[in-house]
Amino acid sequence: MLMKPLIIGQLKARLPIIQGGMGVGISRCNLAGAVALEGGIGVISTAQIGYDEEEFSRNPIEANLRAIKKHLQRAKEIAKGGIVGVNIMVATKQYAEYVKAAVEAKADVIISGAGLPINLPELVKGSVSKIAPIVSSLKATSIILKMWDRKYNTTADFLVIEGPLAGGHLGFHEDELVDIDMDAYQEEIKKIISLKKEYEEKYNQEIPVIVAGGIFDKEDVKRALLNGADGIQVGTRFVTTKECDASDAYKQAYINCKKEDIRIIKSPVGMPGRAIWNPFLEKLTKGRSEIKHCFGCLEHCNPKEVPYCITKALTNAVEGKLEEGLIFCGDNADRLKEITTVKQVMEELTV
Template sequence: MKLAPLKIGNLQSKLPIIQGGMGIGVSLSKLAAAVANEGGIGTISGVQIGFKDPEFETDSEKANIKALKNEIAKAKELAPEGIIAVNLMVALSNYDDMVKAAVDGGADIIVSGAGIPSRLPELVQGRKCKLIPIVSSGKAAKIICKRWKSRYNYLPDGIIVEGPDAGGHLGFSMDQLIEGGNKDLETIVKETIEIVRPFEEEDKKIPIIAAGGIFDGSDIAKFLQLGASGVQMGTRFIATEECDASKAYKNEFINCKKGDIQLTQSPVGMPGRAIRNKFLSKISDERKNISKCYNCLSKCNPATTLYCISEALLNAVKGNTKEGLIFTGTNGYKIEKIVSVKELMQHLKREVGEGM
């Protein structure tokens, strides 16, 4: 069975696959464009995206805005017919400015999670950019639909439902994740589809996209059969030739074993899932001294936080993986080799055919 296109408003990707936004610097223009050229939706992560800019150390906000526009332009040049999204966390200190920069830069879609993006329609008012919030429950999806409809007469152009097996910051408490009290992705997806359906209008369908732990074609097939319109995959795209991270970073996934993946507490109070290394062992024993604050996340207090998450993520993506934070989905250990995005997408399509 062939995969049906994913329709996001008047946009249509040939394949119902969104590449997840991964920061810092893991998914930039090169990866996003490669995915878009293969018929998926490529996503640039806007988190501390200006880290290569000479001004980053002195004015990170200015560097980030400039770099975001540049990365969108590069992606558009590399994939002129493709769909390019930008992932922006609500928890960013300069969230409003980054959303406006993404729209000004020509992003086709804004994907937004790590909080409820209550004001997102207001920030892009009058522009063509599509809006996709990320939620971890049907309840959160309902809140967003009600608020956006009542305040802005606007409904989401799609909703990404992210389950507990995702990488990066997770929308569940640490207790839920450890004790297994959280619902699995299948349950959350089905609940969200039922909750969102009454909000849909004749000319406004709201596709539900499943995310979190989706690794292969059989996973994609399963969620499409459950009623999802597409999937988002992040970790699986890390070990690709086009991924913007260093080779050392990619090799951490190839060398990773199932027991190497653990939950950790982020400085912003949210749990995350990462590969166990020297850095994680250090922060479990003592607080790291913070010499500089990049003012990246609104909920981070440098006086009390365990470590600087920007520094930790930057160390990792640049290749200093032993002293950095390496976020991963629960199935990151299954990655065996580095392949091209084209090879991966073709492989996934074959697997979907077998799974359906």
């Protein structure tokens, strides 16, 4: 057996499998709790997590902060001692408040990307939460680890390296996603692993490396582990599970999609993203979608300029209004053919 338990400080996951955080509403308490119960690390996405709270349209930030605590508590109850954390985008408005809410709710891990989480160590100081940046390059990893070392005299508890085959927002230029060179990307992973060893020695601690993006089956898992990773992060595989928090219609969109439906789009966030082509995206080719209400989700979003409201698009999708929704997915979404369970997916990934 190639797999070993994933140890992050005092935390020990029986299986080195992290479920990727998927917003809006795709990975909340039910999915994260189920993954943690099966021995992995379940992750709740905080992106507009309170979309179904009563006062969300009036006060989205307060609704989200309350929902973070509520879903972490519920996930921990489901997990029965398993490891549960959150994914918080740096691009989120009131980012610091979201981190503080997760800390107060005793999130086991906080994973942060969509920007450089430079001040994350300060926000979790004195807490039980372990922290990891999401990185896609040696350059980004070097910047973060140097800054954390210099400003806070600390380092990452683990690293999540997200590759070009991942779903949702991607930390790559669009031209890098047209003709993907996976061999070059594997070399980048090796360079990141080499770099983190410097900080392991300095701080006398292990910094596990988790790779994400395009992992679908046992062969992908074996390849990642043999290339030096300590664990894997998987998102897409968990969408079509009974426990996933998305609507049945959303899950069915994955099952029905074909390879040619999976495309790289430009998100209002300013980053490229991978999504399933549908009537909503087709309509956007003819002009922008009018934004009638701003939910204040992203730091650098001007409702007067962006082509559509990403909160509304993602909320429509999770609720099953697919013709008006944005459906993010990983590169392998077309390989999903049926609704399954978290337990079955975990068993299929264990090597």
